[in-house]
Amino acid sequence: MATKAIVLNAGRLVRTRLSAIIQPTRANAAVAPDGRLQVRPGQGGVALGIALGSPAGGWVADHLEPGVSLIHPEPAANGALQTLACAGNRVTMVDGPAAGAEGVVFGKHGAVLAMFAATDLARIAPGESAVVVTEGVGLAVEGEPDFACHSCSPRLLERLLVGRDPRDRLRVLIRRVLPAETAAAGIGMPVWRFNMDLHVDQEPLAELTRDLRFGDIVAVQDQDHRFGRQYRKGWLCVGVIAHGVSIAGGHGFGFMTLLTAPGDRIVLEQTDDAALGRLLG
Amino acid sequence: MNRLRDNRTQIVRTAVAGRIAPVRFHTETLNIDRNGRLTLLPGSGGINLDVHCGDPVDQWLADHLMVGASIEDAESLPASPGALHLLACLGNTVRDAAGRTIGVVAGKRGGLAPDFFPPNLVAVEMPDTVAELLKPSDRVVVEAYGRGLVLTDRTELVLANLSPSLLDAMPLREERDRLVVDVTAILPARVAGAGLGSDRWIGDLEITEMEPLIGNTASLHFGDLVAFDGIDARTNRFFNPECVAIGAVAHGPSPAPGHGVGVTILMTGPRSVLQPQIDSSSGFGAAFRRLTHSIAFATPDNGH
Numbered sequence: 201m202a203t204k205a206i207v208l209n210a211g212r213l214v215r216t217r218l219s220a221i222i223q224p225t226r227a228n229a230a231v232a233p234d235g236r237l238q239v240r241p242g243q244g245g246v247a248l249g250i251a252l253g254s255p256a257g258g259w260v261a262d263h264l265e266p267g268v269s270l271i272h273p274e275p276a277a278n279g280a281l282q283t284l285a286c287a288g289n290r291v292t293m294v295d296g297p298a299a300g301a302e303g304v305v306f307g308k309h310g311a312v313l314a315m316f317a318a319t320d321l322a323r324i325a326p327g328e329s330a331v332v333v334t335e336g337v338g339l340a341v342e343g344e345p346d347f348a349c350h351s352c353s354p355r356l357l358e359r360l361l362v363g364r365d366p367r368d369r370l371r372v373l374i375r376r377v378l379p380a381e382t383a384a385a386g387i388g389m390p391v392w393r394f395n396m397d398l399h400v401d402q403e404p405l406a407e408l409t410r411d412l413r414f415g416d417i418v419a420v421q422d423q424d425h426r427f428g429r430q431y432r433k434g435w436l437c438v439g440v441i442a443h444g445v446s447i448a449g450g451h452g453f454g455f456m457t458l459l460t461a462p463g464d465r466i467v468l469e470q471t472d473d474a475a476l477g478r479l480l481g
Numbered sequence: 482m483n484r485l486r487d488n489r490t491q492i493v494r495t496a497v498a499g500r501i502a503p504v505r506f507h508t509e510t511l512n513i514d515r516n517g518r519l520t521l522l523p524g525s526g527g528i529n530l531d532v533h534c535g536d537p538v539d540q541w542l543a544d545h546l547m548v549g550a551s552i553e554d555a556e557s558l559p560a561s562p563g564a565l566h567l568l569a570c571l572g573n574t575v576r577d578a579a580g581r582t583i584g585v586v587a588g589k590r591g592g593l594a595p596d597f598f599p600p601n602l603v604a605v606e607m608p609d610t611v612a613e614l615l616k617p618s619d620r621v622v623v624e625a626y627g628r629g630l631v632l633t634d635r636t637e638l639v640l641a642n643l644s645p646s647l648l649d650a651m652p653l654r655e656e657r658d659r660l661v662v663d664v665t666a667i668l669p670a671r672v673a674g675a676g677l678g679s680d681r682w683i684g685d686l687e688i689t690e691m692e693p694l695i696g697n698t699a700s701l702h703f704g705d706l707v708a709f710d711g712i713d714a715r716t717n718r719f720f721n722p723e724c725v726a727i728g729a730v731a732h733g734p735s736p737a738p739g740h741g742v743g744v745t746i747l748m749t750g751p752r753s754v755l756q757p758q759i760d761s762s763s764g765f766g767a768a769f770r771r772l773t774h775s776i777a778f779a780t781p782d783n784g785h
Contacts, residue, residue, distance in 0.1 A: 233716050279509075380671040381711065381720050385678025388687065388739030390511065397678060399720040422671065427517040428738025431672050431689045449719030450678025 203364035207342040210354035215335045218281050219294075220270035222246060223311045224326040228262035232447040238262070243309055243443070244269045246324050252306060252315050252415035252477035256441050256453050257400070263454065264444030266414050267303065268324055269311035270332065282393040285312040286336030287440055287458060288353030288480055293320070296328035305332065306415055306476050307442020307456045308351060309395050315415075337392075341370065347461040348426040350392050359479040360417065360438070360458070362469065369467040372438055372459070373417060373474040378408055380422035380431055384450045391425045391457050395442055400452035412453060415476035416441045419468050425460035434463045440476055485655070486633040489645040494626040499565040500555040502526040502602055503617040514736035520544070524733065525590075525600050526551045528615055534587050534606050534704035535767035538733040538742050545743065546733040547604035548587050548703050549612055552621050554601070562591060562601040562683045570627030571729060571745065572644030574777060575605045578620040583611050585773035586623065587704060588731025589642060589745045591684030592676045592718075601684060604731060606704075606773040628682070635660060638750035639715045641681045642728075647747075650772045651706070652765060656756075662706065662727050662748070663760035666696030670711030670720050674739045681714040685731045685743035696759045698742075704769030705730045707744055708757030714749040725752050730766065 225245025231237050240262040250259075250266040270291070272278040289305040291314040301324070303316035312332065316324065336353040341361070347370065349357060362371045378398065382405050386396030398420075400409040412418065417440055424432035443454030459466075473479070504527035506512075514520040524543035528550045532541065536548075552575070554563035566589065573586040584607030591601035603623070627644040638660065640648075652663035674689035686709065691698040694710055701707070706729055713721030728744040735741055748755065 231716050233713065233719070233721075235716065383671075383677075384719060387673075387677060387689065388675030388737065391738075402719075402721050404722075405720070424515075424738070426738075427513050427515060430515060430674060430738040430740075433690075433692075448678065449713060449715070449717035449721075451717075451719075 203366070203368050204343065206361055206364065206370065208354055208357060209338070209340050209342065213335050213338055213354065215333055216284060218284060218332045218334055220272055220281055220312065220330050220332055222324060222326045222328050222330065223269040223271045230262045230446050230448040233449045236447070238447055244311065245326050246321055248321055249318070250414065251318065253413050253475060256412045256414050256444055257410060259444050261444055262446045263309065263451065265309055265311065265313050267306065267313055267315035267321065270314055270330060271311045279393070281312055281332065282308060284334035284337050285332055286334060286351050286353040287456065287476065288356035289335060290333045292331050293324060294329045294331055296323070296325060298323040304480060307395065307440055307454065308393065309443045309454050313442055344370065344465060347459065347465055349459050350425065350457045352458040356458070356479060365467050369465055371469050372466050373471055374419045374438055374468045375416045375470065375472060375474040376408065376412065376418045377468055377470070378405070378418060378420050380420065381405065382420055383423055383429070383431070384452060387429045389429065391429050395454040395456045396429050397450065398452045398455050399450070400445060409453065412441050413475065414441055417474040417476070418455065420455070423460065425457045429457070436461060436463055436466060436468070485635070487645065487648065488631050488633055492626060492629050492645070494624055495568060497565045497568055497623045497625045498555065499552050499621050499623065501528065501615060501617050501619045501621060502551045502553040505600065515738045520736045522736070526602060527617055528612050530609050530612055534770035534773060535702050538701045538703055538730060541733065543733055544735045544737070545590060545740070547590060547602065547731065549584055549607045550605045550615055551602040552605055553603065565623055566591070566601050566603060567682050568625035568628050569603050569623050570625065570642050570644040570647070571747065572647030572772070572776060573626055574624045576622045582777050583607050583615065583621070585777045587769065587773060588729060589684050590732050590743055592679030606770065635754065637754055638748060640748055641714065642745050643747045646776055647772070650768065652760065659754055659756045661756045661758050664696065664708045664727060664757040665701060665705040665760070665764045666693040666698045667708045667710050667757050667759065669694050670709060673709055673712055674741060676743070677718055679717055681716065681718055681746045681749070685745045686712065686718050686728070687743045688741040689739055697761070701730055701742060702764045702766030703730055704766030705764035714746040718746065723751055724749060725755050725757060727755070727757055729769065
């Protein structure tokens with residue numbers, strides 16, 4: 201018997217132009233579990249020499265945001281930027297030496313994170329302006345009421361979903377499956393605006409996450425992220441690795457939720473191709 | 482009474498001023514529950530009459546409800562965790578502007594990311610006859626006493642938010658090379674929710690789903706002791722399968738996803754040293770309430 205086709209509501213989604221500026225870089229002071237205080241380059245600014253596909257771990261930094269970090273100075277407009285930006289949305293620099301350069305949204309932390317080519321990153325600086333063409337909020341799969349998307353463009357979802365299995369479950373490409381204990385700071389916060397950190401410093405989670413790269417698509421078990429982020433047995437969430445680690449306990453790789461569903465509606469397919477750079481390339 | 486040695490004679494008792502927090506609604510956020518429905522309930526801040534240590538946490542229709550009056554640092558709006566929040570310990574005495582004792586610190590709530598809807602509150606257990614005379618914005622003074630407290634012979638255990646008077650009252654005992662603490666429930670790390678990644682001295686760690694490894698979470702009371710198996714709270718609160726963290730129930734449940742009953746951490750350490758044990762007889766909450774009243778309304782300058 202043929203499985204049901206996957207029909208998205210992409211044709212009904214609005215495309216909107218939002219303005220943003222490159223957030224200034226912060227220097228973060230963080231305390232390790234043994235009490236050591238370290239000051240490291242933190243979120244914001246423009247990170248050079250790091251691309252989608254670069255190792256997410258190993259950098260001497262705190263909550264490293266690859267690429268550029270986008271904010272809007274007016275709180276409500278920033279709320280719109282944080283909410284409407286989706287992985288796969290196009291970003292264009294509108295002033296500064298890199299005006300006209302095009303990049304792509306790949307994650308959220310507090311800021312919206314976008315990646316540009318290395319030669320463009322080398323010319324972008326904090327305070328410069330960009331336009332994000334947002335599209336994706338409201339994205340759904342027809343006939344799948346329990347399957348919810350966040351921060352995911354139709355272009356990305358079309359590549360993440362590769363069909364249905366014989367039980368009609370949606371087949372989702374991922375690079376790694378992580379247990380519920382991986383979920384850390386960010387539980388209880390709005391799922392559509394911010395990321396969730398992953399515990400990656402203690403075994404067995406350290407071994408499971410050691411080789412992850414920026415842009416990798418990973419799943420966390422027993423997480424229901426429809427209306428927020430919370431533990432719920434049998435559910436799954438799938439997201440993208442978007443920022444680096446902190447020495448502070450309870451913080452680690454940043455995970456931006458892309459989709460969530462009960463385990464009887466999706467089936468995970470592990471492949472090294474489940475990385476944003478490859479899926480959108 | 483336990484006979485653990487500690488450094489309490491070296492701990493400084495400090496008066497820290499603050500205020501009673503108003504009830505706040507963060508209308509800029511989407512108040513939705515685990516099923517996506519709008520939910521607006523009281524509970525955050527203000528003075529909650531009839532709510533006491535030892536009462537069931539789910540008795541009221543509320544969101545993050547705490548006992549008695551909720552107080553906070555008065556230096557900024559909205560309150561960020563300052564000296565009052567960072568130094569206050571469960572069991573500390575609280576006075577009003579006239580110097581009269583009004584109650585005892587019984588829990589903390591907060592710990593979210595900096596500058597992000599920070600309800601950084603400290604609960605003060607008090608008799609209703611006192612609570613009825615108070616109002617939000619009233620000045621309060623906490624006799625902060627306990628930050629720096631160390632068990633002299635068990636330095637691998639890290640204490641927090643714990644006054645010497647509460648330490649003395651805790652149901653703990655030494656068995657061979659372990660410190661055993663009676664708790665109402667032991668929870669697995671996977672149900673630890675909001676509060677992960679934040680300083681152990683700020684607020685609490687919330688139980689997102691009542692799926693205990695052992696014990697009874699159906700009848701949790703304000704002030705009861707619970708343990709998180711696999712949570713390390715030496716600095717921040719985070720997952721570490723070798724550790725256990727024990728705390729007191731500081732606030733009631735919340736319908737918000739990732740939120741739930743809050744536990745203010747009192748003690749953390751390696752599982753090989755710190756052993757929570759289920760005490761099915763009764764929770765610590767009722768004893769906690771008796772303790773608060775004995776501290777608050779004993780002779781003036783009690784304990785020194």
